[in-house]
Amino acid sequence: MENNKIKKQAKARTITRKSIITLIIWFFGIMMFVPFLWMISSSFKSTEAVFTYPIEWIPSNPTLHAYKKVLGGKVPFLRFYLNSIKVTGIAMIGTFFSCTMAGFAYAKLRFVGRDKLFLLKLMTTMIPGMVTLMPTFLLYSKMGLVDTHAALYLGYFLGGTYGVFLMRQAFMSLPGDLLDAAKIDGASYPRTYWSIALPNVKASWTTLLFLYFIWSWNNYEGPLLYLRTPAKYTLPFAVKYLSDQYSQDTAAIMAANVLMLFPIMILFFVAQKSFVQSLVSSGIKG
């Protein structure tokens, strides 16, 4: 009896401790979220009410004027969405094939010069992207890609160093027997890659797509360097463009931000678990 009581007390103690720690962690977590809360709340305020103090977290006179302003601009906001979806969609296809194919070859095919090529690739990762920024711009402009969406997605078909490393690592963990068996059955290399190797590393290429999705969707530098016509802007650059236009109307800027972030936040909270998991695993492998 006595023993049982002690156990119960100990259990109660752990629960109290866990609750206190939970409170602290969630308190700081919500602090991290406060800028987002402020953004959402301000987007429903009138221009004058944005900076009133104390902060009205729930606007007393909510208004949609900011959204009307942003949505009723010269270029319809929907256009920016479509541009972003188009560019990111094409970029995903490019990344998928470029990175999984190269990763497969570097991991599983013994071709002449493979190791030397890979070493060379590895060595160039030490050189910062700023070095090739201007030569790349020159190449793209010679190819006539300035002010086209192709300038934003072409690189994904041809590049993806990080993705190649990630996929190479994944394919290397596949047992050799699996691929040998396919060979014995007379499967060609493309067939082995497509129907045997790829399905077995699904977790890794999901990670790959997640990561490149974020990078492409959030890409601000690409449009800054290459796009000129507002109707072609993708979301981040479009929001920057709108925020310069409405620099006096913070509510409108926040509304544009909410419109930009809303779908991605929903996606993130829905797919949070696999999303976070995939990032964690990429960190270990990458």
Added chain:
Amino acid sequence: MDDVKQNVQKVPKRKGLSNKGQENFWGYVFIMPNLIGFTVFTLFGIVFSLIMAFTNWNLMKGLDKVQFVGLDNFRSMIGDAYLSASLRNNLILLIVVPITLFLAAILAVVMNRNVYWKSGARALYFLPYITNTVAVSTVWQALLHQTKGPINSLIARIFNLPMKQTPGWLSSSKWVLPALIIILIWQALGYDILMYSSALQSIPADYFEAAEIDGANAIQRFFYITVPLLSPMTFLLMILGVIGSLQMWSFVQLVTKGGPGTASYTIGLYIYRSGFQTYRTGYACALSWLLCAFILVLTLIQWNGQKRFSID
């Protein structure tokens, strides 16, 4: 193994290629897109940029106007006020990396064992990381606005100051770097927490239990078990963080445009400005190689530090 090899020989040959030939052929087919990109953008880019670092290349004028200027670009780096301000700011901003790592390690350890609704909490910390820089910059510009911003309103209220005496944040050369440091920590914290969480999962729980039985308290367990076992991850995040921090440009361009004056210029921003706005593109190439050398040196220093640390 011999069996397999014999069987492989029996595979019907295609297009008259031998087995070895097949592997060579398909190997190059598979890496072709990547190889083209690597050759054209990376290799060509590196060589071209290295050559252009010794010229007066102007992005707006054609390549036929390019002239070799010897070491002029590197000579003009000495005494370049923008460059020295940038380097100084870059060094100060590096403080973000250890602070973030320290906070993330503590939060990850606490979260790892004792929190309800763990994944929800992690999501809150992680959200800033997947938010793009445009949203980050516009929201923080408003929050940190000197005369109207809610942060200064709060500070004025708490310390009973008139608005004029509150920190100028992004519009004051004294406060701009601290402001950037706060924003950068806010943005990077979630990623480091995630990485530490994944590293923590690979530490066997026995270690902690054994230490607990031996009478080690939570702080001792943190410093004698967790910290050493996390050190490979710390090393990785440190190197990646330093490299990322030194290359940062579009974030600064968005939040402060390098200002006020040169108070928040970074070398990345200076390269972008020189290359694409003032059209001293040759000079920008030279600067990018300086940045490359800078990164290499700092990475080597960390590498050596890690070696000494891990031998102990």
